[in-house]
Amino acid sequence: MLADAQNHERDTRKKLSEVSEELASLRIAHARETAELQRQLQQKERSNRSLEEEMQQGRDELSQERETIRKLRQTQAEEEAKHMTLSAQLSASQARNSALQDEVERGALAVSAMKAELEVARLKALQVEDDAAQRISEAQAECDAKVAAVEDELRNAETIRRKLHNQVQELKGNIRVFARVRPALAHEENSPEGLAQIAYGDERQAQETGQSHLTVTTRSESATGKEREQVLTFQFDQVFQPKDGQKEVFEEIMMLAQSVLDGYNVCIFAYGQTGSGKSWTMEGGEGENAGMIPRAIDMIFAVSNQLKDRGWNYQMEGTFLEVYNEVINDLLGSGQFDSRKHEIKIDKDNVMTVTDVVSLPLSNPRQVSVLLERARSRRAVAATLMNERSSRSHSVFSLKVKGSNPLSGEECSGILNLVDLAGSERLASSGAGANKDRLKETININKSLSALADVISALGQGQQGGHVPYRNSTLTRLLQTSLSGSSKTLMFCNLSPLNAHLGETVCSLRFATKVNTTPAGNAKRSHGRASG
Structure with a gap:
């Protein structure tokens, strides 16, 4: 916009210069004519009227030129006002530009400061990571030591468990x-002779003493023909009744x-x-x-x-x-029945082996x-x-x-x-x-x-x-x-x-x-x- 105004001003000045030159030329021509008229005044009195007319015409033209000059001056004033406005705007823009440059410089300084702070923070973070890694390594070493200690304790506990278990087995x-009475099948419950009379000892007492009892009652006919009843009690490490399952x-x-x-x-x-x-x-x-x-x-x-x-x-x-x-007979061998001869051998350490088995x-x-x-x-x-x-x-x-x-x-x-x-x-x-x-x-x-x-x-x-x-x-x-x-x-x-x-x-x-x-x-x- 400033460039357009400057161009316009130049055009206006050029036109004004041209008009001024033309005016100067006219003045010169007018002066020549006036001198010529004065010289020819006596000679051209008879043509005074026409000269006056020509002079009036010149005056009219001069008025027009003056009007033109006035307008050009008015235009020049307007252009100068515009130029002043543009100059003010240019000054304001330059001021803003200068302010922005100041802000950019301040921003650059702030960025430099932030970079410096970031570098310091990065170095601190690296130091913290190194410290954390060292603490983790120390904690891991401590944890490994504790795990190793616990594993040693478990192995020792396992050894003690085995010894105690075997001592319990030896005491038993x-x-x-173990005696186990199977349950009667459905078709056996209705058999003519029925079920045998079998009684079982107290389970709580068996748990306390570690011994279970089972009593069987038998009936037979004596030599005299009388029925003889005999109650036989047996004691074992454990007695399982028909109600006891495999578990x-x-x-x-x-x-x-x-x-x-x-x-x-x-x-x-x-x-x-x-x-x-x-x-x-x-x-x-x-x-x-x-x-x-x-x-x-x-x-x-x-x-x-x-x-x-x-x-x-x-x-x-x-x-x-x-x-x-x-x-x-080797049940894992080939063929329905094993044709090989197997021998049982027991070595000096009382370890038994059977020859030629799979x-x-x-x-x-x-x-x-x-x-x-x-x-x-x-x-x-x-x-x-x-x-x-x-x-x-x-x-x-x-x-x-x-x-x-x-x-x-x-x-x-x-x-x-x-x-x-x-x-x-x-x-x-x-x-x-x-x-x-x-x-x-x-x-x-x-x-x-x-x-x-x-x-x-x-x-x-x-x-x-x-x-x-x-x-x-x-x-x-x-x-x-x-x-x-x-x-x-x-x-x-x-x-x-x-x-x-x-x-x-x-x-x-x-x-x-x-x-x-x-x-x-x-x-x-x-x-x-x-x-x-």
């Missing part, structure tokens, strides 16, 4: 006996089974007549009905995983054998389930009068456990033997005499169970240092290390609730009593320090 006796039973043996992780040999076997619930106790069914074998396996794997936090690592492998007609590495309970199913499909079973599906062989599932703890340098090894004995039954009751194969099976079963009774009897008479007839049967040879005091041993005495089986029930209870009163040496733990 290395050979313990309640396992809770009583789980700590014993866990001893295998501490480096002890553990043997749990089920004894009783055919149909008394031995296989149900040991193998069971699905879910809540799972038996001692799957529950023990699940528990051992779960506890071994928990012990990893305390430095323990375990390797496990399993074997599954059966004794059928005094011959060992031993499968196990890393989870699912593998064990597959192994058990594979063995179950191969086991020798047949129907007898005592039971529609009777196990015609003794089965022995062995879980071998080896543990090592790099943190403490400890090593241990143990074997868990879970044994399902074939049913004890008299030839007359079983109906085996009508079948040559069943007869041979029954004779061999009863022979091996009789040999087991002889071993228990010999041990009960204090013959551990003398002759104990382990070699009288393959079964007692397999159980030798479990019965001779180097193992923690538990026997389930499984009982039928039926009155028709009462004779066999009393025989089983008397045998179980003999086992329960058999003294045995202290179980030995297999442990040591890792070499290296």
Whole structure:
């Protein structure tokens, strides 16, 4: 806008200059004409009129020029006023510009100051971070030291737990006996002879004393024809009634089974007549009905995983054998029946091994389930009068456990033997005499169970240092290390609730009593320090 005003002013001045020049030229011309008129006045008096007219015309033109000059001057004044306004505006803009420059300079100074403060703050932050990192490092070191101390305490506590647990087991006796009466099946409750008269002791008293009682009432006819009643009371470490489920039973043996992780040999076997619930106790069914074998396996794997936090690592492998007609059959081998000859060997350290058997590495309970199913499909079973599906062989599932703890340098090894004995039954009751194969099976079963009774009897008479007839049967040879005091041993005495089986029930209870009163040496733990 200022430039336009300046241009306009220049144009106006130029025009004014031109007009001034023209005016000057006119004046000069007028002066020449006036001089010429004066010179020619006398000569041109006659043309005075025309000259006057011309002079009047000149005057008119001069008036017009003057008017023009007046307007030009007015325009010039206006332009000068505009110029002054623009000059004032320019001065104001220059003042504002100067103020802005001052503000920019102040802002630059403020930015410089802020940068300096920021640099100081950054250096302080770095110092704070270094201090915090140092404190975190010190706290982490302190935390690591506390964790290491807690881990040491846990390992020490675990060692104390193992010692206390084993002391408790020794106080309870290395050979313990649990009696279990199975519930009557639906079709048995309405049988002609009915249920046997079995009474159970007070549960509270059993918890206080650690001993449970079971009373059986028998009735027979005397020589004179009178009915004779006899009340027999038996005492065991635990008595399970028909209402007790698999979970309640396992809770009583789980700590014993866990001893295998501490480096002890553990043997749990089920004894009783055919149909008394031995296989149900040991193998069971699905879910809540799972038996001692799957529950023990699940528990051992779960506890071994928990012990990893305390430095323990375990390797496990399993074997599954059966004794059928005094011959060992590998249930994990190939073919329906094992044709290889297996020998039982016991070394100087009382460690038993069976030659040429399949031993499968196990890393989870699912593998064990597959192994058990594979063995179950191969086991020798047949129907007898005592039971529609009777196990015609003794089965022995062995879980071998080896543990090592790099943190403490400890090593241990143990074997868990879970044994399902074939049913004890008299030839007359079983109906085996009508079948040559069943007869041979029954004779061999009863022979091996009789040999087991002889071993228990010999041990009960204090013959551990003398002759104990382990070699009288393959079964007692397999159980030798479990019965001779180097193992923690538990026997389930499984009982039928039926009155028709009462004779066999009393025989089983008397045998179980003999086992329960058999003294045995202290179980030995297999442990040591890792070499290296």
